[in-house]
Amino acid sequence: MRIRRTSAALAGASALALTLASCGTAEVGGGGNGGDSGNGDTITIGVKYDQPGLGLLEGNKPVGFDVDVATYIAGELGYSPDQIEWTEAASANRETFLQQGTVDMIVATYSITDERKNVVDFAGPYYIAQQDIIVSADNTDIQGPEDLEGKVLCSASGSRSANNIVDSEENGGLGIGAELREAGNYSECMELLANGTVDAVTTDNTILAGFAAQNPDAYRMVNNPFGEEKYGVGLPKGSTEMCEKVNEAITKMWEEGKALEFLEAAFGETGFEYATEQPPLEGCA
Amino acid sequence: MSAQQVLFDIPGPKARIRHAVYTVLTLVGFFVVLAIIYLGFNRSLGEGAPPLFSAEAWAVNPNGQWAAVRWQPFIDPATWTDYVIPGLLNTLTAALWAAVLALVFGLVFGIARLSDHAWIRIPAGAVVEFFRGIPLLMLIFFAMALPLAVNQVRPLLGLPPLQPGTFQVSALAAVVIGLTLYNGSVLAEVFRAGINAVPKGQSEAAYSLGMNKVQVMWWILIPQAVRSMMPAIVAQLVILLKDTALGYIIAFPELLRSFSLIGTRYGNVIPAALICAVIYIAINISLSRLAIWLEKRNARSSKGGTKGTALPTTAASGTFGAPGSTT
Amino acid sequence: MEAFFTNIDKVIDGFSWTVRLALFSALFSFILGVILTAMRVSPIGLLRGVSTVYVETVRNSPLTLVLLFCGLGLNSALGLSLADSVAWDVFWWAVIGLSAYTACFVSETLRSGINTIPVGQAEAARSLGLTFTQILRLIIIPQALRTVIGPLGSVLIALIKNTTVASVAGLGVQEASRQMKLMFDQGIAPVLPTFVGFAIGFLVLTLPVGYFFSWLSKRMAVVR
The missing domain is CATH 3.40.190.10 (Periplasmic binding protein-like II)
Known part of the structure; x- marks a missing residue:
């Protein structure tokens, strides 16, 4: 009798734990297939919250170059700015977030490296630092x-x-x-x-x-x-189609002069001589 | 014994003078330390600093930590509504989840360790000892890496790796899992000690009334154990609340992390840390006061009741009711 | 487990910092804890006040913040350096932070030990003409220590586990949990065996301490 109670309580506890572990999944669009159209869905993008000029939490939303780029790309994918959910992507959890599907995309000073390509896909680069x-x-x-x-x-x-x-x-x-x-x-x-x-x-x-x-x-x-640090847009492994779309958006962003606008807004007053040419795209795997 | 009145004689004239001297020396030492901290944070110590007794050294240095510009963000209500209050809410959310789950975990394993069946008792004991013996930070790191671990294990079992998004551990979940396992194991020991400390006569009387094991546990032992262990339980919950600060390390947006972001935005890391400490101390002292009040109330109402039990009255300080409870 | 053993040098290096942190902090926190307790029961009101305020403040701050204050505040902002090399400088500041924090718990434990000593002990000592320091040193502290050996063991175990916090908080001591996190992040070792390996490492440190102290407390128990 007592055993039954114990195991029932255990089951209850683990059920609670599971609910908790899956907290936050509900609103996330599924992996790499989100983004065909702005049909009222949201897109979750990971950016830095603690890097002035690139991604800095000011009040309740992040601002900076990466954030502008992410907003532009999301716009090209059919998401209006208020359909974007921002999440903090710290250096230590970027891969984990993409693998878990916590975010759909990461634009967070995320350098393209061979090591990382083993676990995530990259679009871009959109800038070479x-x-x-x-x-x-x-x-x-x-x-x-x-x-x-x-x-x-x-x-x-x-x-x-x-x-x-x-x-x-x-x-x-x-x-x-x-x-x-x-x-x-x-x-x-x-x-x-x-x-x-x-x-x-x-x-x-x-x-x-x-x-x-x-x-x-x-x-x-x-x-x-x-x-050189090639800043890429991090995507879950196996999202080639999405990658192509993001690459198109990046090229358009540079051709329209938007990229320079964003760079000027972020670094115009710092005296930092940022690169003014679009870096060559690496192509999607 | 109440130490103060018993450990020393009422001071005579000589002793009074001596005490006065010690008091003055303590005051001097105290102010010297304060001055060093003030000057150090003001960047007026060390090489290239103005002479110690000049007005310049003591005036607020615009490059130092006391500069008004570093503290101004905290006058702005937006700092509080955008950073501090959400951070505080996250801290409390994590603490509440972890507290509830840890109490359940503790009760289940505390009782399981008292089971008559060795096959329940021994594994439960092993689980409790394991989680009590390893650092909380490691548990949090491990919880965070769980999906990675699952994907590393599945191929070995001949299963395909999981699709992204099917299993994830949020920062909140990682903190809550870590806190639950660790504090739950400590609470299991608290409950076990509490149940063991209920006088034998209580359960004997209950059995003689025809109650079965479950009834005795549920109606007789647990209520008394919980009441007598209340201070230790609250003390452990204070520790749990304090430990949510470790979430800072995995970017869980709790109170300390919020202050870290404030520090980044306004370049005032040290003022932010100081104000953060004040908030934590205020919350924790109020909770500790609650623990002491609970114990006092308990002591009053159980006079002549469960006298002579082996309960750790040491929880007066709110801390050592439970072994290993001082993270 | 293979990957764990191929990186065994990192593991050993990590645990060597852990053990050093724990040993030095245990020593200093014990000394500071005894001093704080003596202050707490002393005839001088101001000393009692200082001790109370210190213990209440530090005990109620998260350890992360205490260490952050040592690393960013005392070490960096005040420019106080304790060693020439960075690794040892941050090590000693971590020891100071851990000792300052743990001493509060040592003091609280000792004080509860003092509360268990019968009043007659101190009264008898005073009637023999012993001074306050003599009473503490010869009568009270030795008995109080014997009654709180068990809880002191718990404090030591908590300290061993708390050394992991020194890996963060503005200091970055490269102790065991830091090495584990690095191995996770760089993907050089599978998660599960690595975690189990490090967990066993910590259990090897904490479990014997627990058993030793409970054995000692039974042996040294004061029979009344």
Whole structure:
């Protein structure tokens, strides 16, 4: 008798847990087949919430270059801006979100890499960023990655940018002997930089420009970019058809001059010299 | 014993002077620490800073943490309605879900560990000991990676991988699963201790009235156990609420994460963290007060009742009713 | 399990930080906890107040915030550095944060231990002419410690598990859970065996502590 009660309670608890685990699935359009027409459906797009200039939560909705691009692409797919549901896609959960179907699309400084292509599909790139370094305004001796030898470099949890500098050459890095200090995100990195705890912060120049714009007198962009980060639109694995449509939208966005408009809106006041040409599309797998 | 009155004699003239000296020294030390924190956050310490006793060092530095511009966002009501209140609601949602599920989990496993059947007792014990022994953060990471794990296991069983969207663990679910398993195991031990602590005579009397095992458990043991363990249960729930802050790490938009986003938007990470701490402390102190009040009420109403039980009265502090409960 | 063992060097490295964090924090939090308790029962009102406010404040803050304050506040904003290399600097700040937090629980435990000591013990000590510090050192603390060995074991277990929080919160100590997350994220090891491996690692640390302390508390129990 007691056993039966126990197992009944257990079943109840696990049912509750399951309901909970599937929370949030209800409103998400199914995987890669959403987006044929704006038939009252919604589209869920993952963007960054914590990157000024690219995707920053201002009040109750995100703003920035990535957000503008995502809105444009969604528009071309037939979704009006109020049919878009924004979700925060942090670096650590982007793949998981696409694999799980939590989001239909991710536009969040998401670099196209072979490693990631194994698990997700990419449309684009819609922009090619380069890695750069930012230091405090009174620092003059750091002019490029090679000057970071023996310096302390901030690395944000879940980001590989700092590893690009310290990893050995056979692992695809520059093999420069800098010490890493890990912070939770890039705003914590900027705080550490402002306090002089780290000597430099390195990541995509777009991201750095956004942060520098928040306090232009305190920081200096080294402006010695290296490598390339091809920002793609992340899609669930196997959404070739969707990918083609997104690629068309990206090309149209550049041809209409919208892309430059978005870049100007995001970085116009920062002095950051953004790229003005459409990067070549990679084609869908 | 009530320590204060018993541990020392009423001070005489010499002792009073000595105490006065110690008081002054403590005050001085306290203010020195405050000053260091003030100056440090004001960026007026260390190299290149103005001399310590100049007005410049003590004036609010526009580049320091006390600069008005860093605190202004918190005067704006939009900061509260857009960030803080949604964050707080998410924190409370996660805490509430986890609290309910952990209580169910705890009750089920607490009773299962007291079962007469070894095949129930032993696995239940193993489950409780397992989840009590590993860090909550690992449980949350694991819950988050569950869909990945399922897709890695399915091919081994000859099954195709799941379609995207069929099984997903949201950040909320990951936090709730982690909190439930961990706090549920701790609560299982609390319930077990509470049931064990009900005097033997209670269940013997109930059996002699012809009640069966389930009736004795449900009508006699559990009500008394829950009442006597109430402070420990509430204390564990305070810990659970505090632990929702770990959701910050997996981008669950709870209170700490909201403040992190405020810090990013306005470049005021440290002021945001300080205000966040004040909110947490206020909530948790009120809950701890509730625990103490519950215990006092309990102690009053059960005078001469369940005397001499092995209940941990240590929960006065609201914390050590349960083993391993201090995450 | 293969992938887990091919990365065993990372696992061992992670757990070596975990163990160091736990050992040093246990030591410092115990010392600080005893001091806080002594302050809490001292004849000087201000010391009692300072101890109470400290314990109530820190105990009720999430550990994440305490460590964030150590990492971003004390270490970074105040520019206080404890070691030359970054890895050891953040390590010592994590130890300070964990000790400051855990000391509150040690103090609360000890105080509840003091409450179990019969009043006659202190009265007898005072009538022998012992001073406050002598009473604490010779009569009260030794007995209180014996009665709270079990709960202190729980505090130690919680501390071992709490070391995982030092991997985040502005410090980024590369301890075991951080290594596990990295292995998940980089996909270099399957999730399930990796999790089980790390879980066993933590159980190896926590379970014996639990059994040892409950054995010790039975052995040392004060018979009254």
